[in-house]
Amino acid sequence: MTSLATSIELLQYLSIPVIAACIGWATNWLAIKMTFYPIEFFGWPPYLGWQGIIPSKARKMAFISVDATIAKIGTVPQIFQQLDPNVLATQLIHTINPQVEGYVNELMMRESPAFWQSLPGPAKWLVYERARKALPALMMQVMDDIAQNAEQLLDIKTMVVDRLTTDKTLLNRIFLTCGYREFHFIVKSGLYLGFGFGLLQMLLWFVFPVWWVLPLGGLLVGFATNWIALNVIFRPLYPLRLGRWRIQGLFLKRQPEVAESFCHIVAHDILTVGNIIDAILDGPRGGQALDIIKAHLRPLLNADAGVNQTLAHMALGPAAAVSLRNQLESKAVELSRRSLSQPDFQKDRARAIESIMVERMLALSSGEFQELLRPCFQEDEIKLILVGAVLGLLAGIGQLILVFGQALA
Numbered sequence: 001m002t003s004l005a006t007s008i009e010l011l012q013y014l015s016i017p018v019i020a021a022c023i024g025w026a027t028n029w030l031a032i033k034m035t036f037y038p039i040e041f042f043g044w045p046p047y048l049g050w051q052g053i054i055p056s057k058a059r060k061m062a063f064i065s066v067d068a069t070i071a072k073i074g075t076v077p078q079i080f081q082q083l084d085p086n087v088l089a090t091q092l093i094h095t096i097n098p099q100v101e102g103y104v105n106e107l108m109m110r111e112s113p114a115f116w117q118s119l120p121g122p123a124k125w126l127v128y129e130r131a132r133k134a135l136p137a138l139m140m141q142v143m144d145d146i147a148q149n150a151e152q153l154l155d156i157k158t159m160v161v162d163r164l165t166t167d168k169t170l171l172n173r174i175f176l177t178c179g180y181r182e183f184h185f186i187v188k189s190g191l192y193l194g195f196g197f198g199l200l201q202m203l204l205w206f207v208f209p210v211w212w213v214l215p216l217g218g219l220l221v222g223f224a225t226n227w228i229a230l231n232v233i234f235r236p237l238y239p240l241r242l243g244r245w246r247i248q249g250l251f252l253k254r255q256p257e258v259a260e261s262f263c264h265i266v267a268h269d270i271l272t273v274g275n276i277i278d279a280i281l282d283g284p285r286g287g288q289a290l291d292i293i294k295a296h297l298r299p300l301l302n303a304d305a306g307v308n309q310t311l312a313h314m315a316l317g318p319a320a321a322v323s324l325r326n327q328l329e330s331k332a333v334e335l336s337r338r339s340l341s342q343p344d345f346q347k348d349r350a351r352a353i354e355s356i357m358v359e360r361m362l363a364l365s366s367g368e369f370q371e372l373l374r375p376c377f378q379e380d381e382i383k384l385i386l387v388g389a390v391l392g393l394l395a396g397i398g399q400l401i402l403v404f405g406q407a408l409a
Contacts, residue, residue, distance in 0.1 A: 012403055016205060016214070017198030019403075023218055023395045024194020024225040027388030029187045031226055034387065036172050053383075054175060055168040062164035062171060066157050068371030069361065070266065080150045082352045083273060085143040088340060092139045095339035100131050103331060142296045146280065146289065153289050156271075159279040163270050174265055178258045179373045182251050186229040193225040211406055215396035222392020226385045234374055237366050251373055252366045259361040262372060267354035274341035281333060293332060 036052045043049015054061055096103070104127060109117075146153060164171040176183070201217035234249040241247075251258070280289045340346075361369070400406050 013202055013206065015403055016202040016217075016399070017195050019395060019399050020198025020201055020217070020221045021191050021195035023221050023392045024190035024192075024197070025187060026190070027222045027391050028190030028225055028229060030391070031385075031388055032183050032186060036176065039168050039172065052172070054172055058168050058171055059161060059165045062161040063157075065164070065171075065174065065372070066160050068368070069262065070156070070160055070271075076151045076154050076156050077147075078356060079156070079271060079276075079353060080147045082356050083276070083349050084352070085147040086140070087349070088273070089136075089139040089143040091342075091345055092143070092336060092339050093136050095342070096139075096335050097132060097135055100135070101128050103335070104128060104131060106331075138296055142293055145292050145296065149288075149292065150280075153280045153283075153285050154276065155279070155283060155285075159275065159283070160266075160270055163275065170265075170269060174262065175373065177265060178262050179251065181254065182233045182373070185233070185250060186226075189229045189232070190225045193228060194221050197221045197224060211400060211408060214400040214404070215393050215408075218392035218394070218396025218399065219389050220392070222388035222390070222395075223385055226388040230385075234370055237370065248366075249370070252370060255364075255366075255369050256362060258369075258372065259358050263354050263357040263361060267350040267357060268347070271350075271353055272341075272346045273349045274337070274346055277337060277340050281337070290333065293336075 034050065034052065036054055038050070038052060039055045041049055041051040041056070104124075164174075197217070198221065201214070201221070204217065205213050232249070233251045236248055237252065239246050239248040280286065397408065400408070
């Protein structure tokens with residue numbers, strides 16, 4: 001019986017570091033999950049329930065992300081330079097030129113079907129040819145003018161913030177992709193740190209078996225494992241040399257790898273050609289952008305030159321000519337959006353933007369670079385640590401009652 005009692009007592013003591021390790025792992029795992037999920041509020045708002053810290057503060061987090069990274073690694077003129085206005089114009093010409101006849105027919109059948117159907121083939125051909133000849137120079141002029149005025153036309157900060165605020169899943173993906181190793185480390189370190197603290201807790205309980213030792217130990221394990229893990233990721237900020245070893249925050253040591261991951265997402269999912277063009281045309285200064293397009297279309301559409309000259313000579317009539325001009329302007333904008341949003345073309349231009357962004361991100365100091373991921377933890381960081389502490393406290397109480405059969409004094 002004495003041997004059995006001794007074995008049971010030994011197992012009870014050995015359970016302390018094991019349970020502490022489980023507490024450390026569980027609290028750190030939960031801290032990561034609570035940072036990102038659920039994406040939408042779950043429960044009974046506004047107080048009873050939870051929404052991931054990042055999704056719940058999506059707009060603020062998006063602003064921080066833009067200020068910390070995109071604003072430092074690429075200005076609007078630089079981004080447009082990488083997109084290359086000549087390449088954009090060539091894409092428009094390549095896409096639109098083969099379809100000129102179809103577009104003109106569509107517009108004319110909508111505006112004056114009887115007149116257009118009665119028009120002889122050579123006359124229609126003349127209209128097509130005027131449009132085709134004017135198209136290349138027109139597209140080059142439009143893109144060049146937009147590029148020169150890009151900084152006034154495009155509010156890149158608002159564009160990115162609106163995109164990330166609307167798509168919280170994308171915002172989560174940026175942080176999760178860039179910090180996946182650090183998040184894995186936080187969860188895994190909870191296990192090891194918890195076990196280490198549990199050994200100390202076991203020795204303390206052996207020497208000083210007072211009821212509050214286990215609950216207090218659980219609380220400290222839950223608190224300390226989160227706090228240590230978060231600090232190891234970002235501290236020290238700059239490399240320290242200790243003999244042959246180079247010590248620096250885990251995230252900061254991965255700057256080249258993270259730069260590639262972050263810039264790939266931004267270039268392929270946010271700063272796409274299609275999104276940029278939409279932001280220019282639909283943004284606060286969209287009217288100014290449309291004025292630029294219309295100004296370059298005017299020589300093609302005015303009644304004294306270009307396509308409308310031909311149609312006017314064919315007795316289309318002034319009212320119909322004005323209506324047609326408006327239709328053509330709208331069609332030009334629609335075709336531009338459609339042409340520049342083609343997936344293969346967007347991927348090609350995304351690679352061009354990505355290259356300059358990676359280069360500039362690698363040039364950031366460690367202090368600037370840490371701001372990519374640090375805000376993810378700074379927002380309500382103490383809340384996550386306290387949640388870990390509370391769970392550790394509850395686990396310690398459970399251990400006291402269920403494992404050692406003691407009651408709270």
